[in-house]
Amino acid sequence: MQPTKVYADRRSQPSRAVIIFCRVNQIEFEEVTVDLFKSQHLSPQFRKINPMGQVPAIVDGRFKLFERKVIHEQPRTETCNTFDLILAKNHAILRYLASVFPGVADHWYPADLFTRAKIESILDWHHSNLRRGAATLVMHTALAPFLGLRTSPEAVKQAEKLLMQSLGTIESVWLNGGAKFLLGSPQPSIADLSLVCEIMQLEILGDDVRDRFLGAHEKILIWMDNVKRATSPHFEEAHELLFQVKARMLSNNAAAANQASEPSTKHKIASKL
Amino acid sequence: MQPTKVYADRRSQPSRAVIIFCRVNQIEFEEVTVDLFKSQHLSPQFRKINPMGQVPAIVDGRFKLFERKVIHEQPRTETCNTFDLILAKNHAILRYLASVFPGVADHWYPADLFTRAKIESILDWHHSNLRRGAATLVMHTALAPFLGLRTSPEAVKQAEKLLMQSLGTIESVWLNGGAKFLLGSPQPSIADLSLVCEIMQLEILGDDVRDRFLGAHEKILIWMDNVKRATSPHFEEAHELLFQVKARMLSNNAAAANQASEPSTKHKIASKL
Numbered sequence: 001m002q003p004t005k006v007y008a009d010r011r012s013q014p015s016r017a018v019i020i021f022c023r024v025n026q027i028e029f030e031e032v033t034v035d036l037f038k039s040q041h042l043s044p045q046f047r048k049i050n051p052m053g054q055v056p057a058i059v060d061g062r063f064k065l066f067e068r069k070v071i072h073e074q075p076r077t078e079t080c081n082t083f084d085l086i087l088a089k090n091h092a093i094l095r096y097l098a099s100v101f102p103g104v105a106d107h108w109y110p111a112d113l114f115t116r117a118k119i120e121s122i123l124d125w126h127h128s129n130l131r132r133g134a135a136t137l138v139m140h141t142a143l144a145p146f147l148g149l150r151t152s153p154e155a156v157k158q159a160e161k162l163l164m165q166s167l168g169t170i171e172s173v174w175l176n177g178g179a180k181f182l183l184g185s186p187q188p189s190i191a192d193l194s195l196v197c198e199i200m201q202l203e204i205l206g207d208d209v210r211d212r213f214l215g216a217h218e219k220i221l222i223w224m225d226n227v228k229r230a231t232s233p234h235f236e237e238a239h240e241l242l243f244q245v246k247a248r249m250l251s252n253n254a255a256a257a258n259q260a261s262e263p264s265t266k267h268k269i270a271s272k273l
Numbered sequence: 274m275q276p277t278k279v280y281a282d283r284r285s286q287p288s289r290a291v292i293i294f295c296r297v298n299q300i301e302f303e304e305v306t307v308d309l310f311k312s313q314h315l316s317p318q319f320r321k322i323n324p325m326g327q328v329p330a331i332v333d334g335r336f337k338l339f340e341r342k343v344i345h346e347q348p349r350t351e352t353c354n355t356f357d358l359i360l361a362k363n364h365a366i367l368r369y370l371a372s373v374f375p376g377v378a379d380h381w382y383p384a385d386l387f388t389r390a391k392i393e394s395i396l397d398w399h400h401s402n403l404r405r406g407a408a409t410l411v412m413h414t415a416l417a418p419f420l421g422l423r424t425s426p427e428a429v430k431q432a433e434k435l436l437m438q439s440l441g442t443i444e445s446v447w448l449n450g451g452a453k454f455l456l457g458s459p460q461p462s463i464a465d466l467s468l469v470c471e472i473m474q475l476e477i478l479g480d481d482v483r484d485r486f487l488g489a490h491e492k493i494l495i496w497m498d499n500v501k502r503a504t505s506p507h508f509e510e511a512h513e514l515l516f517q518v519k520a521r522m523l524s525n526n527a528a529a530a531n532q533a534s535e536p537s538t539k540h541k542i543a544s545k546l
Contacts, residue, residue, distance in 0.1 A: 051446050052398070089397035096390040117369040124362035125325070127400030152427060173324050 014090030017197040023234035094190040107187035122191040133163030287363030290470040296507035367463040380460035395464040406436030
């Protein structure tokens with residue numbers, strides 16, 4: 001059987017979560033880069049993989065094997081068959097990988113229905129709160145100019161509020177009690193990995209903005225470090241590209257600022273040093 | 274053991290999905306109304322049940338029973354214990370109920386990992402697409418004036434676009450092939466119920482707006498009818514309050530329109546007839 005294909009762009013936080021999860025759990029996979037900045041996610045080729053044009057997505061041979069056993073009453077169209085082979089959406093992928101690969105430790109997605117239900121509750125919350133706040137903020141402040149999109153000050157304001165509220169909820173509800181991971185657990189789950197990768201995205205807003213949100217949340221900083229240690233060195237490796245993007249953005253911003261204030265090339269170089 | 278408590282406001286679409294699911298599957302439960310219009314979800318009493326102040330939420334005696342078996346390394350605080358007893362978020366609740374009540378038919382949340390993974394993919398998509406579009410539109414156009422919130426034309430425009438795109442995705446991806454339910458299934462899953470309850474919320478925008486979105490989506494109309502039939506009469510019963518709210522809103526709008534155009538009381542009454 002072919003190894004699972006993971007279609008990803010490491011600059012996207014859910015892509016990183018899936019890659020880290022595979023590496024930590026020694027799941028054999030082939031990474032296929034879908035460059036979001038080059039709009040490769042909207043290409044007809046990728047639309048054949050994922051009609052919704054989003055990363056991450058996986059194509060897993062198990063799907064194909066299993067398909068033969070599933071009885072469908074209706075005839076399947078070509079599009080339906082194509083979709084059968086892929087799985088999009090970060091949380092759905094993590095749940096699936098944790099369920100079908102026997103080597104994955106139980107704490108990532110516990111079989112116990114009680115604990116699993118609480119993890120599901122956090123994952124559902126993630127979409128409409130932390131992700132909506134953080135991703136909208138990053139999109140409107142850091143990425144929009146590069147992607148040629150219009151920014152909205154109102155959207156930024158709402159996203160900042162939602163992000164701050166979300167960080168507060170994580171601390172007061174799920175990190176309450178001083179445990180190493182969410183829900184008082186001594187081991188990380190897919191919710192820890194997914195949420196921390198989301199928060200890591202704030203890096204590309206620069207240290208000042210990141211600290212404005214995270215500085216007052218000591219429990220979150222400790223928890224993020226716990227997740228990083230539990231998944232090291234794969235966590236750092238998967239985030240390398242993000243830090244490269246951050247360095248490039250900061251350097252561009254500094255150059256733009258210098259250009260505005262310092263007309264001479266000599267001064268510009270000096271200020272970079 | 275006490276029956277499961279379901280904290281809900283039937284005017285909220287995820288609340289209705291949970292209530293219909295319980296009724297169809299003959300899950301014994303006690304419904305506790307949390308009136309969103311009276312801000313009861315933000316009351317200190319309800320915050321003790323769900324610190325995030327959202328409906329639906331459930332308190333299930335099984336949680337308490339099971340808790341004794343779970344070994345936690347860290348000492349638990351009062352807040353942690355309280356949260357252990359409740360489960361918020363619609364999808365997480367539906368997954369949990371489908372998993373712990375043996376009488377629930379498999380098609381609602383299939384044990385088969387292949388089918389389940391595809392249902393999870395739709396549920397995840399729901400949060401950031403259909404729900405974000407539909408709920409934002411309803412909030413900004415129908416509910417904001419009643420709740421004293423500021424509306425945003427830009428948010429309405431974006432929500433309308435996202436809603437229309439989402440309806441298109443449902444038809445072209447998950448209803449492709451002409452099956453009765455999503456993913457080519459002959460029986461509904463929790464994804465069918467959850468998404469249809471979301472779309473039903475468009476009713477309170479009035480028939481014209483509803484038809485503007487749904488009129489061109491014949492597959493969706495047929496599918497909604499299939500879900501309604503599969504869960505009848507509980508579907509209709511759970512939606513009664515929504516139609517009452519709709520009637521009141523339309524009547525208020527008509528009265529306001531009459532007041533604006535007809536200064537005499539006599540005329541106003543005549544036009545209402």
